[in-house]
Amino acid sequence: MIFNLYTDTPEITPLTVALISRRDANNKPITVVLEEQGEYTVSSPPSKMMDLACKYFGSSLKGRQEGTRDVCGITHKAPITIDPISGMYFFPTISPSSPECSWIAHSHIDQIQKNNDYGTEIIFRNGKRTVFEISYGSMLNQIQRTAQFRYLLNNRLKFLQNHLDQVAEIFASTPEK
Template sequence: MSRKNHRPSSYTICTNTYALLPYIEGHRTWMRVIEDRSELVVEEAVYKTVTTSCRFYRASLESATLYAQKAVGVKHKPPIIIGEYYGNPLIFFPTHSPKNKECVWFNYDAIDLIESDSSGKGSIIYLSNSESVYLDVSPIALRNQHSFAGSLRRYFKKSQRVHNHPMAYVTKRTFPPRKQQPLD
């Protein structure tokens, strides 16, 4: 088997990951991964890759979702922090409910522009590596998702500053000893 036809059986999301898209071949649904400088097909579902990547970074999809819901106040399809690279959150957002087989996940930092397609109903997502992704999803919905991901980044960075801020500790104040009153 040549290297060209090799398809990995699993994938871990990293900063080079720009988008995870369902890829249908015959009766199987796999995943198409767009990275900063390459593209590959992985024999794994998108949802499984997201959940295992969260675990790789010592979290779970459930905890990442709860954190995002608290931070952004969005209950349906919140963006999530998959992991953290040297203090920077790796934020992805879904286009549909995460378990939906049509769900596409985008790296917040990889998106340059979201605009309407020629029909006005779908979207064209321009990635920072000059790739474009066409989806049958409203551009307004995608812009909202992207905006929520930006809010999640700001919340995370603000929390990070608060936790990394040196605390001023109050030292115990000492008072001179009291003079004891004589007992009668």
């Protein structure tokens, strides 16, 4: 667990596997944060944690959702990147406006399986298994939409980096007066 230096808020990092929505003894929404090497509980809903994580990197959850819409046209249950440089791409299980919404890190998924009656079990790369109350088809769709968003955004970032490299070469080869 990493804490923000300016608050006592735990930070979402590339080691964060999922933010799972649960309820405490008083029926208030809380988050179970799954990390590669353990888990802990935070007394706020997952989407609030996502918003704080996005703000830490200079945006907001709403801003990241609008960015996704602009990059690939996804408007509902949009996947987001908290920080594309570190590969932190997450997708919601249901509408992020619901306190029941969980967020899953795309890069930590190993496989998914249908659960008996309803729901989908995700098997993460660290071997942890979690069942989400979302249909298998909907989960598969969210994973595929996140992959498409990652691909499109990464292509934009590569294009920009190539142009920055070219500009740097021009300045490096320009003789001083």
